[in-house]
Amino acid sequence: MKTHRLSPPSDGVNLSLDELLFFKQQTVKWLPPAKNLWSQWLGQHQSRQLGRGMDFSEVRQYQAGDDIRAIDWRVTARTGKAHTKLFSEEREKPVILYLDLSQSMLFGSTFMLKSVLMAHMASLIAWLTVAQKDRIGAVIDTGSRLIELKPTSRHSGPLALSQQLIERHNEQLKKPADAAISSMTTGLQAVHRLAPKGAEIILMSDFVRLTASDELWLTRLSQHNRVRMIHISDPLEFGQTQFRGVEQVTDRKQTQWLDFSSRQNRQQLALAFSHKQQSLKTFTHKTGMSFSALTSEQPLLQQLSG
Known part of the structure; x- marks a missing residue:
C-alpha cells in the first residue's frame, strides 16, 4: 500500500x-x-438536488413584493383576497x-x-x-x-x-x-x-x-x-492492474483461474464492469436517484x- x-x-x-x-x-x-x-x-x-429544502409554515394575506409563485390560489379563491404561502427553512x-x-x-x-x-x-x-x-x-x-x-x-x-x-x-x-x-x-x-x-x-x-x-x-x-x-x-474490477500472472478470482457465484497477462481477459473485465455500472446508472436515472462513483x-x- x-x-x-x-x-x-x-x-x-x-x-x-x-x-x-x-x-x-x-x-x-x-x-x-x-x-x-x-x-x-x-x-x-x-435546484432540487442542492441545498436545504423548505417546509410550509403558514398562509397570510398577500403583501407588495411577495413572490407571485407563492400565492395560495385556493385560499385566495375562498376569501376573495390574495394570500401567500410562507415557508421556513427545513x-x-x-x-x-x-x-x-x-x-x-x-x-x-x-x-x-x-x-x-x-x-x-x-x-x-x-x-x-x-x-x-x-x-x-x-x-x-x-x-x-x-x-x-x-x-x-x-x-x-x-x-x-x-x-x-x-x-x-x-x-x-x-x-x-x-x-x-x-x-x-x-x-x-x-x-x-x-x-x-x-x-x-x-x-x-x-x-x-x-x-x-x-x-x-x-x-x-x-x-x-x-x-x-x-x-x-477497485481498479482490478475494471481490468486495471500491473499484475500479469494467473490468479483465482470469484464473484461469489462462481470461481475460476484468470490470466491477467492476457489483454483480452483484462478487456473483458473492463467490459463487464462498464456494463454493470451502466445498469446502475440507468436504474438510478429511471427512479430519480443521484448516481456517483468512487x-x-x-x-x-x-x-x-x-
Missing part, C-alpha cells in the same frame, strides 16, 4: 478513530459560503447512510480497501451533516448482521458511527470468507424503517449483492426520499476535488 498519499494516519487496510476524525476538519470546504458537496463534486445544477433534516461492510467490500488491489474508502466518505458526510445542524443516522450491513444508528444532530452521532465502523470493520477483517452471499434486502428494509419521509438516503456499496428484489425496495425508498447511490469499486485507487479528497 502507498501510505504516503493516504490521509494520516491511514494505512489503507485498518480503520482508526484518528483516521476518521481527520475528515471533521475537512468539512469547512463544503460549508456555507462554500459550494454544496454534491454540486461541487458532481457538477449538478438541478431544520434537522435526517440523513441516513447505508454502509455495505460485506466481504466483497473488504478488497483492495493497489491503494486501499473499498471498505476503507467508504468509511472515509461516511465520516465526511456525517461531520458535514451535523455541522449543517441536520441529523445523521446509519445502517451498517455486514451481510450477516445489521447495526442501526438512529438519526442524531449532536456530535455523538458521527462519533458513534465512527466507533461502529471501526469495530465492525475489524471484525470483518478477521472473519473467514463465507461462500454464501446474501442480498441487500434486509439492510434496505432497515433503512426504510429508520428513514422518515423526506429524508436524504445515501447508499454506499459495490452493489455486488444487489438483486431485482432489492431494486424494488430502492424504488420504494426513492418515492418519498432523496436517494443517492455511491458506487465504490474508486479505491485514489484518496477520497483527491476524487472529490478532482
Whole structure:
C-alpha cells in the first residue's frame, strides 16, 4: 500500500478513530459560503438536488413584493383576497447512510480497501451533516448482521458511527470468507424503517449483492426520499492492474483461474464492469436517484476535488 498519499494516519487496510476524525476538519470546504458537496463534486445544477429544502409554515394575506409563485390560489379563491404561502427553512433534516461492510467490500488491489474508502466518505458526510445542524443516522450491513444508528444532530452521532465502523470493520477483517452471499434486502428494509419521509438516503456499496428484489425496495425508498447511490469499486474490477500472472478470482457465484497477462481477459473485465455500472446508472436515472462513483485507487479528497 502507498501510505504516503493516504490521509494520516491511514494505512489503507485498518480503520482508526484518528483516521476518521481527520475528515471533521475537512468539512469547512463544503460549508456555507462554500459550494454544496454534491454540486461541487458532481457538477449538478438541478435546484432540487442542492441545498436545504423548505417546509410550509403558514398562509397570510398577500403583501407588495411577495413572490407571485407563492400565492395560495385556493385560499385566495375562498376569501376573495390574495394570500401567500410562507415557508421556513427545513431544520434537522435526517440523513441516513447505508454502509455495505460485506466481504466483497473488504478488497483492495493497489491503494486501499473499498471498505476503507467508504468509511472515509461516511465520516465526511456525517461531520458535514451535523455541522449543517441536520441529523445523521446509519445502517451498517455486514451481510450477516445489521447495526442501526438512529438519526442524531449532536456530535455523538458521527462519533458513534465512527466507533461502529471501526469495530465492525475489524471484525470483518478477521472473519473467514463465507461462500454464501446474501442480498441487500434486509439492510434496505432497515433503512426504510429508520428513514422518515423526506429524508436524504445515501447508499454506499459495490452493489455486488444487489438483486431485482432489492431494486424494488430502492424504488420504494426513492418515492418519498432523496436517494443517492455511491458506487465504490477497485481498479482490478475494471481490468486495471500491473499484475500479469494467473490468479483465482470469484464473484461469489462462481470461481475460476484468470490470466491477467492476457489483454483480452483484462478487456473483458473492463467490459463487464462498464456494463454493470451502466445498469446502475440507468436504474438510478429511471427512479430519480443521484448516481456517483468512487474508486479505491485514489484518496477520497483527491476524487472529490478532482
